[in-house]
Amino acid sequence: MLVISSFEQSASLEIAIANLEQNGISKDRILAVPFDKRREDRKLFDSIHRSDGVSLFDVSAALGTAFSVLGASFGFVLYWGPIIWGLIGFAVGAFLGFIIDYFFTKRHSKNRKEIKSPVTEVVLIVECESAQSHLVEDILWTNLALGVSQVPKLNNNL
Template sequence: MQIISTFEHSSYLELAITALEKEGVKKDSILAVPLINRVEERRLFDTLHRADGISLFDKGAAIATAFSVIGASVGFILEWGPIYWGLIGAATGFILGFIIDYIIFKVVHKRNRVVKGKKSEVVLVLECQKELAEKVEKVLWEYLALGVAKIE
């Protein structure tokens, strides 16, 4: 039976491995693999095949709509007419909304990404007999595993 778990890289991982060896899991049956966490920034623009759920288009489109209506209304009084002023309002609104979204994404969300919860840094793979599985799982949870899975 294989048991897979994830840990933060800390002294609890070392203590868990020692406790597992005391429970009867052989040293050759333990594999600890450190993960390399993402360090590159997320991409700003999505592609057709990859999207991360962040859109810089939404606020721009909404503000562009509002500004184009205002521009077209005021354009009846102004020299160039409602069509040109509606287009100018739409372009201005879209650029303003895009800049607002960009600032929110770069400043506010950057802080949130840094502070977010615990990260899996090490994957621990164990090979043991079925009789030891419950004890091994209990030891892993006791030493603060982030997640545990069993494969029979």
């Protein structure tokens, strides 16, 4: 049986490994895999293959719509007419919204702390007998595991 769990890098992880060893799980049956942190800065523009959920075009679309309505409304009394002034209003509003969103996003990405929800930093894989799996799971939950799962071992090559 394989028991797979995720932990934050902390003393709880070390205590969990020590407790597993004290309860008869040998060191060669425990595998702890730490993850590397992302080193590159976040991209400001999303692509079709990658999106981080932060959009630079929400405020642009809203201000573009508002300014185009205002431009078209005032365009009835201005020289170039409502269509041209509506397009000018859209361009000015979209540009202004993009600039506001760009600086707001850039400022908050610099000041942004780490993600507040727990982030998995270490995956712990424990190979044990089926009879020990509940004991191992209890030890991991007691030592603040973020998640625990049991997987039956398919063959001896794992």
